[in-house]
Amino acid sequence: MATAVELDRPADALEGFRAEVRAWLEANFPPALKDADNAMSAVEGPSDETPDQRKWREAMGAKGWGVPTWPKEYGGGGLTRAEAGVLNQEMARIGAWNPIGGMGVMMFGPTLLEYGTDAQKGEHIPKIAKGEIRWCQGYSEPGAGSDLASLQTFAEDKGDHYVVNGQKTWTSGGQWADKCFALVRTDKSQKHAGISFLLIDMDAEGVETKPIRLISGQSPFCETFFTNVKVPKNNLVGLEGQGWSIGTRLLQHERNSLSSGGGSSSRMNAGKQVPEIAKKYRGTDAEGRIADAELRTRIIKHEMDQRAFALTLRRAALDAKSNQGPSAATSIMKNVGARITQDRAELNIEIMGMNGLGWEGEGFSEDELTQTRSWLWGKAVSIYGGSSEIQNNVIAKRILGMLDHQ
Amino acid sequence: MAVLNDEQVMLRDMAREWADNESPVTAFRKLRDAAPAKGFDPEAWRTVGEMGWAGVVIPEEFGGSAFGYLSLGLVVEQLGRNLAVSPLASTAVAATAIAMGSSDAAKNDWLAKLASGEAVATLAIDEGPHHDMKIAATVAAGKLTGTKAFVAEGDGADAFVVAAADGLYLVARGEGATVSPRRMADSRSHAEVRFDGAPAEKLGGTDLTQAIVDRATAVACAEMLGMAETAFHQTNDYLKQRVQFGQVLSTFQALQHRMAKMFTELELMRSAVEGALEAIDAGRSDLDQSVSLAKAIASDTLKLISREMVQLHGGVGMTDEYDAGLYLKRSAVLETMWGTASYHRERFARANGY
Numbered sequence: 001m002a003t004a005v006e007l008d009r010p011a012d013a014l015e016g017f018r019a020e021v022r023a024w025l026e027a028n029f030p031p032a033l034k035d036a037d038n039a040m041s042a043v044e045g046p047s048d049e050t051p052d053q054r055k056w057r058e059a060m061g062a063k064g065w066g067v068p069t070w071p072k073e074y075g076g077g078g079l080t081r082a083e084a085g086v087l088n089q090e091m092a093r094i095g096a097w098n099p100i101g102g103m104g105v106m107m108f109g110p111t112l113l114e115y116g117t118d119a120q121k122g123e124h125i126p127k128i129a130k131g132e133i134r135w136c137q138g139y140s141e142p143g144a145g146s147d148l149a150s151l152q153t154f155a156e157d158k159g160d161h162y163v164v165n166g167q168k169t170w171t172s173g174g175q176w177a178d179k180c181f182a183l184v185r186t187d188k189s190q191k192h193a194g195i196s197f198l199l200i201d202m203d204a205e206g207v208e209t210k211p212i213r214l215i216s217g218q219s220p221f222c223e224t225f226f227t228n229v230k231v232p233k234n235n236l237v238g239l240e241g242q243g244w245s246i247g248t249r250l251l252q253h254e255r256n257s258l259s260s261g262g263g264s265s266s267r268m269n270a271g272k273q274v275p276e277i278a279k280k281y282r283g284t285d286a287e288g289r290i291a292d293a294e295l296r297t298r299i300i301k302h303e304m305d306q307r308a309f310a311l312t313l314r315r316a317a318l319d320a321k322s323n324q325g326p327s328a329a330t331s332i333m334k335n336v337g338a339r340i341t342q343d344r345a346e347l348n349i350e351i352m353g354m355n356g357l358g359w360e361g362e363g364f365s366e367d368e369l370t371q372t373r374s375w376l377w378g379k380a381v382s383i384y385g386g387s388s389e390i391q392n393n394v395i396a397k398r399i400l401g402m403l404d405h406q
Numbered sequence: 407m408a409v410l411n412d413e414q415v416m417l418r419d420m421a422r423e424w425a426d427n428e429s430p431v432t433a434f435r436k437l438r439d440a441a442p443a444k445g446f447d448p449e450a451w452r453t454v455g456e457m458g459w460a461g462v463v464i465p466e467e468f469g470g471s472a473f474g475y476l477s478l479g480l481v482v483e484q485l486g487r488n489l490a491v492s493p494l495a496s497t498a499v500a501a502t503a504i505a506m507g508s509s510d511a512a513k514n515d516w517l518a519k520l521a522s523g524e525a526v527a528t529l530a531i532d533e534g535p536h537h538d539m540k541i542a543a544t545v546a547a548g549k550l551t552g553t554k555a556f557v558a559e560g561d562g563a564d565a566f567v568v569a570a571a572d573g574l575y576l577v578a579r580g581e582g583a584t585v586s587p588r589r590m591a592d593s594r595s596h597a598e599v600r601f602d603g604a605p606a607e608k609l610g611g612t613d614l615t616q617a618i619v620d621r622a623t624a625v626a627c628a629e630m631l632g633m634a635e636t637a638f639h640q641t642n643d644y645l646k647q648r649v650q651f652g653q654v655l656s657t658f659q660a661l662q663h664r665m666a667k668m669f670t671e672l673e674l675m676r677s678a679v680e681g682a683l684e685a686i687d688a689g690r691s692d693l694d695q696s697v698s699l700a701k702a703i704a705s706d707t708l709k710l711i712s713r714e715m716v717q718l719h720g721g722v723g724m725t726d727e728y729d730a731g732l733y734l735k736r737s738a739v740l741e742t743m744w745g746t747a748s749y750h751r752e753r754f755a756r757a758n759g760y
């Protein structure tokens with residue numbers, strides 16, 4: 001199957017670079033790790049690194065290719081988008097995968113590169129680039145989900161430091177994170193303009209996390225409580241009161257990375273594609289096609305959605321050549337990506353029948369059990385990072401210029 | 407709403423009251439966490455027996471009340487509203503197989519016990535992860551051999567109504583039957599049952615098998631209807647209470663229209679499900695179509711409502727602590743059981759000569 005990446009392949013001068021990438025991967029990617037990326041590891045939390053995995057992460061970290069387009073001076077790869085595309089293709093070709101990820105890579109890093117001081121960038125970016133530090137996102141609160149700006153967690157100015165009190169919720173990976181980028185209130189008299197963007201150590205005194213169990217059975221996220229947590233002033237990103245614009249910028253990066261849901265590189269996608277699963281579970285007709293014609297039609301519709309999405313991502317990437325970073329159009333991408341991810345999971349469990357709904361124990365293959373869990377987990381992709389409804393509001397208001405009713 | 411007689415209204419109200427007081431969703435959670443070997447709470451099953459619900463489809467001469475399938479559906483719907491764990495649906499339909507069957511011995515041995523709730527029975531039809539009527543199990547010299555997949559209530563059943571290639575048989579738990587639990591997302595009892603030369607009593611031919619599968623399908627639809635009701639109302643209530651942007655969510659028109667659509671679909675679902683149950687009671691010749699119509703619409707509608715339930719609850723909908731996930735997981739199992747919407751559209755098409 002042609003992927004977005006293949007469609008993107010330029011037939012030009014990058015061949016020299018390609019050869020270099022191939023040679024480097026050959027020398028550094030442990031072949032035993034081929035296709036070993038665990039689709040659920042983002043959900044299930046960190047597992048103990050094997051020596052091979054560690055070696056691979058350190059090699060990619062040293063090269064900066066885990067964050068290929070970030071500047072070299074901060075430990076990134078300094079590649080152009082086109083070069084990064086070549087790197088992706090070459091990794092996919094041999095079943096290699098990026099060992100460096102998480103919220104630091106997806107959202108916080110790009111935001112800090114834009115808004116941080118040189119000192120902040122120098123301190124945090126290289127550690128993200130090497131995959132040494134885990135970040136979590138302290139945005140949502142029990143009363144502030146879609147309406148994020150109503151957050152209440154308060155940072156009181158004490159001269160050279162803040163004292164933070166309040167509660168966050170849904171903090172993904174909070175129990176494993178080293179640090180948290182949080183939106184806090186520094187001024188109670190203004191809604192949006194009273195919000196600041198603050199970096200908090202998760203092991204600071206007064207920070208406490210309590211895992212929440214999800215419908216998929218895992219507990220990859222937390223309620224996070226801050227009680228008189230002392231945060232030095234130099235952990236403020238941007239200016240006091242500038243948190244809302246920095247925070248929403250970060251959300252664009254989040255949407256941008258989440259929107260890859262329908263593409264071929266997403267972790268949740270790893271594993272077999274729908275048509276293969278259908279042939280295995282539903283059989284083929286005399287011509288070798290999926291036996292059930294109606295199912296075949298629905299699978300093809302899904303496949304076409306996925307292709308159209310891949311083409312749209314590519315078109316958007318070309319549009320963004322001016323390098324303005326993600327825009328309001330990321331809302332479209334996030335929603336389509338979420339829909340495609342969920343459609344695929346629904347198709348897969350339907351195709352597997354009762355085998356696609358196994359929970360544990362005997363009678364189910366590892367693949368089947370993973371399928372059940374990722375189907376359930378995948379219901380979150382249209383909720384977090386700004387729900388589909390909120391994205392639609394963004395599209396209607398910011399792109400289409402429609403007004404609030406009132 | 408179907409036109410109910412006084413007995414049916416009483417039955418429905420009683421079942422509703424029992425489900426709400428004695429078997430709320432918290433009871434399901436407790437049972438899920440305790441994971442009893444038989445898959446259900448014997449105490450709850452005893453009261454179900456005392457109230458005569460298992461006997462609703464059993465002839466009076468065997469201790470039942472012979473109220474019929476619409477009545478059974480009303481009870482199962484009420485239990486479905488609260489995800490009540492009960493072998494009622496399985497037992498009742500298995501009892502019908504025995505009652506409709508040709509074996510007097512089976513009737514005498516089992517029907518009174520099933521009507522009173524003393525025994526649990528279930529159907530063992532499908533042999534793979536998908537429902538189809540391709541059946542390989544065979545019987546030779548009164549001994550049945552074959553493996554049945556995902557037998558609902560298989561863990562606690564005392565008797566199995568088993569489909570073989572030439573028709574329907576009754577097999578008691580024990581000799582020649584090996585039950586292996588299958589833990590599924592809905593945390594209910596499903597088992598693989600291997601019959602290896604198990605003594606089997608013939609109940610009827612493949613016509614009987616189909617008649618029983620249609621009944622089981624219609625009863626599953628009744629459970630789905632109850633679930634769809636609750637999932638819908640809980641979501642509606644949540645939207646009326648959750649405040650964001652200084653307003654309750656139910657003031658947003660985008661959400662109002664979604665709820666209005668679901669409500670509309672739910673009305674169609676109720677008609678289709680009740681229609682199938684009534685067709686059974688009336689012995690209508692187009693019973694198969696009524697059942698396929700009901701299952702196709704029930705599967706699509708419950709799918710819509712259970713997925714929306716999670717989505718519209720936002721983050722809390724993803725947590726185990728809220729009920730949305732429980733409805734989602736049971737829904738997916740019932741969407742699959744006895745044939746998906748797609749399977750039944752195909753069957754409906756054939757029945758109509760397409």
Ligand SMILES: Cc1cc2nc3c(=O)[nH]c(=O)nc-3n(C[C@H](O)[C@H](O)[C@H](O)COP(=O)(O)OP(=O)(O)OC[C@H]3O[C@@H](n4cnc5c(N)ncnc54)[C@H](O)[C@@H]3O)c2cc1C
Binds near residue numbers: 169171172658
């Ligand atoms: C798995 C998971 C991981 C998460 N990880 C993190 C994390 O790491 N850090 C973090 O800070 N947060 C995280 N979140 C929180 C997430 O961002 C919020 O759940 C999300 O913003 C929705 O908020 P809410 O849950 O309060 O839902 P609500 O805002 O209460 O929304 C409920 C429903 O109403 C809809 N709705 C709300 N407002 C409107 C409107 N104006 N118009 C139309 N519909 C509307 C929503 O779309 C949703 O369907 C995570 C959530 C999940 C599920």
